[in-house]
Amino acid sequence: MTTIDTIIFDLGGVLIDWNPEYVFLKAFHGDRNKMQWFLDNVCTSAWNENQDAGYPLDQATEDLIVRFPEYENLIKMYYGDWENMLGGSIDETVHILETLVKLNKYKIVALTNWSHETFPIALKRFNFLSWFDGIVVSGEEKTRKPFAKIYTTTLDRYNIKAKNAIFIDDSLRNIEAAKKLHINGIHFKSPKQLIETLKSYNIYIP
Incomplete structure (x- = not known):
């Protein structure tokens, strides 16, 4: 494992x-x-x-x-x-994030396709964005998922080993791109499905 x-x-x-x-x-x-x-x-x-x-x-x-x-x-x-x-936060997934942060066992990073001009709006609205150890915003990097550069930038910036990381995204295209770089991927469909899939990595969300 x-x-x-x-x-x-x-x-x-x-x-x-x-x-x-x-x-x-x-x-x-x-x-x-x-x-x-x-x-x-x-x-x-x-x-x-x-x-x-x-x-x-x-x-x-x-x-x-x-x-x-x-x-x-x-x-x-x-x-x-x-x-x-x-439309607001997806509260069930925010609960998963909060649980993972409180476990204090994992480096928690965000990787988002988002304009650097509108991302400050999200930062003001969603307090949970401050919980991350780092956030990579595509607009700031002048590239985006699914291009390899944004994944390698994320790995390098936060000293992440691909094989020791899980990437969670609702786009299958973006997950497949991550897997090509040997990053473990979970294609997000629902908070319940995410909780069940995390169990296969011995990560349990109460």
Whole structure:
């Protein structure tokens, strides 16, 4: 059995509920189909991920308005009203984090795809972010998951051995990238599933 001494958490979708739907369903007056078309074709996940890698929000907004001038107001809303996309903490996972911190047996680190321009909002809102031994924010590093550089940066910065670490993320793509670097991975689906999977590493959450 591998000795685990470090646990690396993703934030969005694992500890923090974030969803553009919280803003755009209202903007589209409850029309989920129209909202989904807009998020699939205009303010896409791929577009947002570019900002997670450090691209300026204002420039990204201007770029998209050039391509889709008819949606200017909605495009401006994406980052203008971004704070309202934060739905709150995922309390059951925060409890898991708190338990691991109190055990005082593990180095606890966060690795998140997040714009460096909006991350300060999360730092102010979520006190549990201060519990980590370190947080690697993609926007500050000018790269993002699933690219290898952000994983190796995390390992090097906090003196982590890949084989002794577990990475928890709700994106299977990001987990597979971590595993290529010999980091143990847990594809997060629910707090209950996480608790059960941690048992296979002899980590028990009451």
